[in-house]
Structure formats: C-alpha cells, structure tokens
Amino acid sequence: MPNNEDEILIFEDSEKLSEFIYREKNKGKKIGFTPTMGALHDGHFSLIRRSLAENDVSICSIFVNPTQFNVPSDLVKYPRTIEKDIKGLRDEGCPVVFIPSSEDIYPNGSDYKVEVDLKGLDEMMEGKKRPGHFEGVVQVVKRLLEITSCDHLYMGQKDYQQFTIIKEMIKDLEMPVKLVVCPILRDEDGLAKSSRNTRLTESHRRKAPIIFRVLTQAKDWLSEGRAPVEISMKATEYLNIQDFKPEYFDLIDGHTLEKVRNTDHHALIVACTAVWAGTVRLIDNMILKGEL
Ligand code: PAF
Numbered sequence: 001m002p003n004n005e006d007e008i009l010i011f012e013d014s015e016k017l018s019e020f021i022y023r024e025k026n027k028g029k030k031i032g033f034t035p036t037m038g039a040l041h042d043g044h045f046s047l048i049r050r051s052l053a054e055n056d057v058s059i060c061s062i063f064v065n066p067t068q069f070n071v072p073s074d075l076v077k078y079p080r081t082i083e084k085d086i087k088g089l090r091d092e093g094c095p096v097v098f099i100p101s102s103e104d105i106y107p108n109g110s111d112y113k114v115e116v117d118l119k120g121l122d123e124m125m126e127g128k129k130r131p132g133h134f135e136g137v138v139q140v141v142k143r144l145l146e147i148t149s150c151d152h153l154y155m156g157q158k159d160y161q162q163f164t165i166i167k168e169m170i171k172d173l174e175m176p177v178k179l180v181v182c183p184i185l186r187d188e189d190g191l192a193k194s195s196r197n198t199r200l201t202e203s204h205r206r207k208a209p210i211i212f213r214v215l216t217q218a219k220d221w222l223s224e225g226r227a228p229v230e231i232s233m234k235a236t237e238y239l240n241i242q243d244f245k246p247e248y249f250d251l252i253d254g255h256t257l258e259k260v261r262n263t264d265h266h267a268l269i270v271a272c273t274a275v276w277a278g279t280v281r282l283i284d285n286m287i288l289k290g291e292l
Contacts, residue, residue, distance in 0.1 A: 008090045011098045014147045029056035033150035038062040039079040040088050043185040043193035047154040048094050050182050059148055060089055061098040067110045068136030105143055114138050116172050121165050121257050134165050141166055153177050158184045158192050160272055160285045192284045204277040211275055214238045215286035218271045222288045228260045245276040
C-alpha cells in the first residue's frame with residue numbers, strides 16, 4: 001500500500017492486481033471496490049468516499065466497457081478523461097486504481113453470455129430501449145468482481161435498474177460480496193450528476209432540472225393518492241417541453257421492477273425515467289414510497 005498520501009497505485013494488469021489484493025486480504029484487510037467507466041464526477045467520488053470510510057483498501061476501476069454499448073457511436077463519444085480521473089482519485093485519497101485493457105478483461109473474447117437468472121429484471125425500462133446493454137454490464141461486473149475479490153461493491157442509486165440486476169446476479173451466482181448502494185448526488189438545481197451532463201448544450205442544461213422537479217411532483221401526487229398510471233401520464237406530459245423527449249416515466253416496484261398498479265401492494269415504489277435532452281439521454285429516479 002502506498003504510505004505517502006499523494007501516492008496512488010495504478011494497476012493495468014489484472015493478475016498483478018489480484019496478487020496485490022490476495023496479499024492484502026491475507027493480512028485481514030477489507031477490500032472495497034467501485035467500478036467506473038471514468039469521466040469521474042462528484043457522484044463517483046461519493047462512492048469512493050463511502051468505500052474509503054468502510055474498508056481498509058479501496059479500489060476504483062476505470063474501464064469503458066465496449067460490450068454494454070448497444071449503439072457503437074456512443075462508445076466512440078464516451079468521454080475519456082483519464083489524467084483528470086487519476087488526479088481526482090489521488091485527491092480523494094483513493095489508494096488503488098485499476099485501468100485494464102479489453103484483452104485483459106475479455107482474454108477469450110467478449111462473445112459470451114454470463115449464465116445467470118436475472119428473473120426478467122433486464123427486460124423492462126433500459127433493457128427494452130438498450131438491447132444487450134445489461135448483458136454487457138453483467139459480463140464486466142462479474143469479471144471485475146472475480147479479479148478484485150472485494151468484500152464490498154459500491155454502486156449508485158442513479159442507475160436503479162443496473163444495481164438491482166447486479167444484486168440479483170450476486171445472489172444467483174452466490175458471489176461472496178456485499179453490494180452497497182449510494183444515494184444519487186445532484187447539482188444544486190436538482191440535476192442528477194452524470195458524465196453525460198457535460199454533453200448538454202447550455203440551453204438543455206438550463207432546462208434539465210425539470211426532470212428532478214417532475215420526480216418530486218410525482219412523489220407528491222403519490223402521497224395525495226393519485227393512481228400510478230395517471231402519475232406516469234401526467235409526468236410524461238410535463239417532461240414533453242421543447243427539445244426534450246421523455247422515453248418513459250414508470251412507477252415500479254423497487255425490488256421486482258414491475259410496473260405498479262395498486263400502490264397498497266408495494267412497500268417500495270420508485271419512479272424511473274429516461275428523457276432525451278436534445279441528443280443526450282438522461283436517466284434519473286426517485287424513491288416515492290419506502291426505503292431501499
Ligand atoms: O455504471 C457504470 O459506469 C458501468 O455500467 C459499470 C458499472 C462501471 C460497468 O461498466
């Protein structure tokens with residue numbers, strides 16, 4: 001482990017990282033792991049901070065996973081800010097960063113599917129709109145968990161369906177890791193932090209907090225006893241402003257991700273939405289009833 005605060009260990013080779021972790025675990029150290037695709041912002045750093053507080057050794061990976069991009073141009077457009085990311089991690093005091101190559105993550109090629117029963121969690125919302133996306137996420141997170149053998153995995157609530165699927169994968173494959181879900185971080189005006197926000201035009205950025213306002217409104221509507229279908233319809237209408245195109249606004253059960261019809265039948269209800277702001281697709285969610 002680096003003993004100088006300014007130091008950060010950078011691993012590019014999975015075998016070397018696994019050996020390092022093996023040694024740390026043999027000393028009884030707890031390992032916390034945060035997977036990312038880089039372009040780090042405060043949302044990511046909040047996961048790292050939580051990991052630093054709860055573990056002896058925290059690792060952050062930066063890997064733009066090609067298998068989760070269903071539109072090839074999105075992979076090309078994905079922001080890559082590696083020097084800035086490493087600086088940010090160093091400033092946060094993250095001691096280890098893993099920056100693997102595709103060959104290292106997929107030594108036998110990426111053309112395989114992880115055998116896991118996701119109970120249909122990957123079929124709705126993002127799964128419908130981005131075919132193959134969650135297969136890619138499951139593939140890479142499973143591989144990264146095997147390399148890091150971490151005790152705690154840190155993911156954000158912002159990608160609600162993603163962390164729910166990973167939780168199911170961990171359960172189904174009986175992986176010895178605990179998933180820690182961290183709250184959504186927002187800018188002052190309510191826009192959820194996301195790497196994609198940097199791609200918004202000035203005018204779209206100004207309008208984007210409407211997503212947070214409509215989610216908050218949906219919460220009020222639910223507590224007033226309005227029906228979920230009515231809330232979804234009204235919210236979609238509100239989000240349909242100039243240059244914005246809501247793709248879905250669903251009230252779902254927070255565990256099964258099934259659409260909610262009767263609110264009394266569900267202890268955890270979440271509003272999940274995807275909205276196009278010009279050419280940028282933003283997703284966000286809010287817990288309307290219950291707790292994670
Ligand atoms: O949320 C992300 O950034 C990615 O989907 C993840 C979990 C790092 C897998 O590539």
